[in-house]
Every structure is written in structure tokens, then in C-alpha cells.
Amino acid sequence: MHDLHTDLRLAVIEVASMREHAPDYDEFVAQLIGRTVSEAENAGWQVSRHAAADLGAEALLEVTDKADAIVILGGEDIHPRHYGEEVGYPGEGVHYDDADLAQIAVARRAVERATPLLGICRGHQVINVALGGTLIPDLGDESGHRNIDVPIEDVLTPHEIQLERSSTLALRLGGAAVTVQSAHHQAVGRLGEGLIAVGWSHDGHVEAIEHEVLPITGVQFHPEAPSSPAGQLAGLLEGLAREAERAQLLAA
Template sequence: MRPLIAIPARFSASASALRYAAEVAARALVEAVYRAGGEPFVMHPAAPFDPSRLERCDGVLLPGGGDLHPRHYGATSEHEALYDVDEEQDAFDLALASHVLETGLPTLAVCRGFQVVNAVLGGALNQHMERDHRHKVHPVTVTPGSLLAKILDSEETMASCYHHQSTATLAPGLTPTAHAGDGTVEAAELADPRGWFLAVQWHPEDTAATDRSQQSLFHALVRASAGGGHRL
């Protein structure tokens, strides 16, 4: 059986072919999980979070999305560039991230997912980058010997990015394992992991269909969710 990979849906004001507000997941993301041998489970982000809903799941993918409310990482003001902030989405994602970090459920965190994990562990974000990484594909340097380097079998990769925020303070529980040329932290791993975990600031799903190195991140998640752990 395919490992069941939970992907929290994103609230959307509208969607093609639907008459009203929708809950969505990026098709490229879902297809990347399926292509890796996983069964994507797009999860209704109902707050309060009920951990029992994950009992049948083998892994989690925390996807990209709108901005996390700044108060969740200790900020007292809001930048005018913030967009798509949703309190119910925030509450669910933060609780889900806390749960997987505590239990060690295999997890891949992408873009907003990385930022949510950083906030849960006590880190902070730059609310808006002077030179953002939206619609950018750029090289990323990967730390030798890191989990990410082993998965990619390389110390460099081309990252497809869409983010206007970045890590200001990396949480004490995270170790940076990739950087962009401007110094932006592009990936992180748990310093003391209870289970398989990887966070990337870019969107590997954007190019996974044609780039084997990006697809390898989803294969690694699915293998870990099937019981492979850190075995690559």
C-alpha cells in the first residue's frame, strides 16, 4: 500500500469549476507525492487541531501558502506587504507542526511550512525582504554531509522560489543546511530529530516533474513514511 501523506489544504476565496470558496492543494505538489509512491491526503484544516486525525497517516507535507500572522513569532507590528493571513489556517498549521515535531512523524516542510516550523520552535521571520525571491530560480549551496546533501547527492541545487519573507532568526532547534547567494537560509534540519524531517524554503514541486533532484525530496519523504527513516 502507498504510504498516506497528509497535506493540509489551503483556504481559497474561489477556484476554477467551483461556485464558492474552496480548500485547495497545489496540483504539482500532490502529483510529486503520488509520483514518489505516496498517497496524497488533502486534509481539511479544521481548528482546533485533533491529533487523532493523523493516526492513519504515515507522513506529513507542510506546504506553501499565505503569510503567518507576525504575532506567532513575537512581532508587534504588521508589514503592509503581508497577504492571505488566516487565523484558522495559522492555528491548524502551528498545532500540526507542533505535533509532528513532538512525535517524529516523517515531515517535509515547504516554504510557509518551513516558516511555521521555525515559529513553533521559537524562531522569527523577516516580514518582507528588500529583494524578495518571488518568481526566482537560483542556485542554492547545500551543507556537505547534511540530510539534504545526501538526498540530492549534491552540494548545490537550482531552487524555484516564491517567497517574500525569510528567516530572520533560525530557531535553536534547527540547523541551517542550505543558503542562497544573498545569505537567505534555504533549508534546515532538526538539530536533535525524533524522526525524519526536512524543511526547504523553495518549492521543489515547481520543477519536480522534470528535475530528478527536486523529485528526490518527495521520494525521500515517502521512503521515510514507509518505515525507511534516514535510510537513503
């Protein structure tokens, strides 16, 4: 593990602090968020955790203003109006519009400031939408990107992705062929401004993106899941640390 400076501040952003309508899903998401926070703290980060729907855009921007790096985590679908689609698509669930607006605002500010940003699952999609990209609203039940009709704790499914060999992600995750855990029914469509695809699933859908020049990365899979291969989350957090330290040096 990279020897992190203890003054690095990481803002971890989730969708909502509580989902009374879906307690099982809420518990599942909380487990993934908790593992992200714990791993980051163990690596030396000063971690703050924020619920986008609870705060709204203005407050979320304020409480993350001094963060050296940001992670936007998974959760519900982004409302399709943010990428030019209509409601009523297969698999559509509850939307958190305040969270959409707040997370998109944070992603756009990260672009403006070149703040290191990692998006996981929904967070990966937030980055793309924030930069003007689109999403495929539903991949279908047979896509192989999640298990269906199972208890929520079994929804993650393992599969292999291919990473661009020259990508930063391939370096951080240890190679071009990587086994991941995922649970999603949407995918990145048209890429947002400045983004490039660097990872693809078995069916050709985009599984990872990087910005051409900025320290911004998105992964559709779940490196923070307990069932994910060892070292994936640590590698991504180490990459954020290096980028944050580089930003500090440039600002000094």
C-alpha cells in the same frame, strides 16, 4: 525512485481550499499542490489532502493522526503575532489565523512523535515558528527571491542556493550547489529549538533547515513548481518514504 510500500500514508496540508478574494493566486497554489499530490501518488503513497483553515487545529490533528509522513505546503504569510512581530510590515497580505494555529499544532505533534515532516515555503516557516523561531517579515522588493509586478504565474524566480555538504538535503538533491525556484518575501530569522540551517541563498538568508535528530526538513523554495529542476520533488518525497519506513521498523 525508491520502491515505496503502498501502505505509506502521506498527509498533504494546504492553507485553504478556496480563496474567493484572489482567484488567480488560488489557481496558482492549486497547481503546485496538485503536482505534489500527483507525484506522491505516482510514487506509491496513499495521499490525503487537507485545508488547515477549513478544518481548524483540532480537526486537522484528528484527520492526520494516522499519517506516516506529512507535507505542509506554501501559501500566505503566518500572522506575525506567532513570532513576536507586529502587523503593518511591507508586503503584508491576508492572514489565515485558523490555518496558522492548525499547521503549527501539526508541526509540534510531528516533533513529539518524530513523524517525518517536510515543509515547503510557508511550511518551512511554519516549522521554524512552531519550534519557537522567528521570521524576517519582509526582505524588500529587490531581494531577488521573487519576481514582482508580474502575473502570478511568473512570480517564481530561479536562483542558486548552497547546501551544507554533509546535510541530508544535499544528498537528496544531488549536491551542495542547487538551482531552485522561489517566490517569497520573508525568510527564517532566529532558528527554532533543535533546528539547524543547512541551505543559504545568494544573500545569506536561510533557504533550508533540518532538525538535529528528528526527520524534519524545511525548504524555502518550491521543488513542486513545474519549472523546478527535474527530480527535486521526487528526491524529497523519496527521503520522506525512507524516514517513514524507518519509523515503522522502529515501532514494530
